[in-house]
C-alpha cells in the first residue's frame with residue numbers, strides 16, 4: 444500500500460486522526476514504538492465535547508457503554524465544589540469516566556474497522572521532508588524501513604521525536620510542582636470520602652482498581668523523574684488525609700509535573716503535530732487527551748481535502764491558526780488552575796490560599812461563573828474566529844445537535860446523525876430551493892424539532908466535518924441566498940459546488 448499520511452504515535456490523538464483520514468478515503472499508516480498498547484489509566488475522562496465528537500461519528504454509544512457518567516468535574520482539586528456540566532447546552536451534559544487504555548482500545552477498534560494498519564513495536568528514528576512529500580525511517584521487528592508519505596503527523600506525545608526532527612520549538616515553563624498517581628486494588632472504600640475531603644483525587648476504575656492522585660506538601664518539589672514507591676505513596680496518603688485508604692498492590696505508579704509547553708507551530712511544511720506533541724501541561728481539569736482528540740478532528744478533514752485537491756488555498760494552515768490559539772488558551776488556563784492547587788500547599792500562602800479557594804467555591808456556585816468555566820473545561824465553548832467580518836454569530840462555533848424533522852413531518856432525526864460519514868453538511872432550514880447533494884457536501888432539508896436560540900431565524904447553515912459552523916445566514920431572498928451559499932462553498936469546499 445502506498446501511504447498518503449504516516450501517523451507517528453498510536454495514542455488517542457494519533458488513532459482518532461488515522462480514523463478521520465481513513466473515513467475520508469486517505470491511505471493512512473500508524474506506527475507506534477510500544478510493542479503493546481499500555482494498560483495505565485492516565486486520562487480518566489472524556490468531557491462533553493469529546494463525547495459529542497464521538498456522537499458525530501456514530502460512536503458515542505460504544506464509549507458510554509464502556510464507562511460511567513458523572514454530572515461534572517473539578518476545576519481544580521483544591522476547590523470543594525465541582526463544575527456542574529448539567530447546566531451545559533448539550534445532549535451529553537456529563538463527564539464520562541473511562542480509563543485512557545479503554546479509550547485507546549475503542550479507537551483502535553474503530554481504526555481496525557476502517558482498515559487502518561497500526562504497526563506496533565515500530566519507532567520513527569529519522570525524518571526528512573521535501574517539496575513532494577516526507578519520509579521517515581522506522582525501526583521495527585523486521586529491521587529498519589523507510590516509509591514515504593505525502594504528510595507525516597507527529598502524534599507521538601510530549602517528548603515528540605517528530606516535533607524535534609522537524610525543528611519545531613516547544614517553548615514554555617519548566618516543572619515546578621509534581622503529584623503522584625497510582626492505580627490500586629482496594630478492598631475497603633470506607634476512607635475514600637475522607638481522602639476526597641483532603642483534596643486527594645479518588646476515582647473507582649473498572650476491574651476492582653481505584654485511582655488516587657496525591658499532592659503531599661512535603662513532596663511536591665520532588666522531580667517527576669524520581670520513581671514513586673508504594674511506601675512513599677502510603678506515607679503521603681497518611682500525611683495528607685490521616686489514612687492510607689487501604690491501598691493494596693499497585694497496577695501503576697507514576698509521578699507527573701506541571702511542565703507547560705506549546706509548539707511554536709503546529710505545521711512545518713509536510714509535518715503536522717497533534718495532541719501532546721503540540722501541547723503539554725499539568726493534567727488539572729483533565730483536558731489533555733480531550734484537547735488532542737479535538738486537534739485530530741480539526742486536522743483530519745483538512746488534510747484529506749488537501750490530499751484530494753479539494754481544499755481552498757490556505758485550508759491546511761487554518762489547522763495551526765485554530766488549534767494553536769486553542770492550545771494557547773488551554774495552557775494559560777491550566778497554569779492558572781495549577782497555581783490554585785499549588786498555593787494552598789505552599790507554607791507561605793497556606794491560610795490565605797484557603798480563603799481564596801473558599802471564595803472561588805462560592806463563585807463557582809453562581810450559574811454564570813459555572814457556565815463560563817464549565818464551557819471552557821468541557822471545550823463546548825471552543826470557537827474559531829470567523830474569517831469574514833459581519834459573519835453570523837454562530838460562525839466558528841460548534842453546531843448544536845438539534846432535533847430535525849424531515850419535510851412532510853414524517854421522520855425525526857438529529858443533526859449529528861448527518862455527520863457520521865465526515866462530510867460537510869449544508870442544512871437548509873428555510874424550505875427554499877434545495878441545493879444539489881455532491882460527494883463532499885451532504886444537503887439536508889429539514890425544520891428544527893425544537894427552537895434553539897442560536898438558530899433563531901437561520902435559513903441555512905454550512906457545517907464542517909468537525910461539527911463547527913463554517914457559514915450561517917438568515918437571508919431568505921432566494922437570489923441573495925444562492926450568492927451567499929456559493930461564496931461559502933467556494934471558501935470552504937471548492938469543487939463541491941452545491942450551489
Ligand SMILES: Cc1cc2nc3c(=O)[nH]c(=O)nc-3n(C[C@H](O)[C@H](O)[C@H](O)COP(=O)(O)OP(=O)(O)OC[C@H]3O[C@@H](n4cnc5c(N)ncnc54)[C@H](O)[C@@H]3O)c2cc1C
Nearest residue numbers: 452454455456476486487567599600718719729731732733
Ligand atoms: C497522571 C495523568 C493523568 C491524566 N489525566 C488526564 C485526564 O483525566 N484527562 C485528559 O484529557 N488528559 C489527562 N492526561 C493527559 C493525557 O494522558 C495525555 O494528554 C494523552 O495521553 C495525550 O495523547 P496523545 O495521543 O497526544 O499522546 P500519547 O498518549 O503520549 O501517545 C503518544 C504515542 O506515541 C508513541 N511514540 C512516541 N515516540 C514515538 C516514535 N518515535 N515512534 C513511534 N511511536 C512513538 C508512544 O509510544 C505513544 O503510544 C493525564 C496524564 C497523566 C500523566
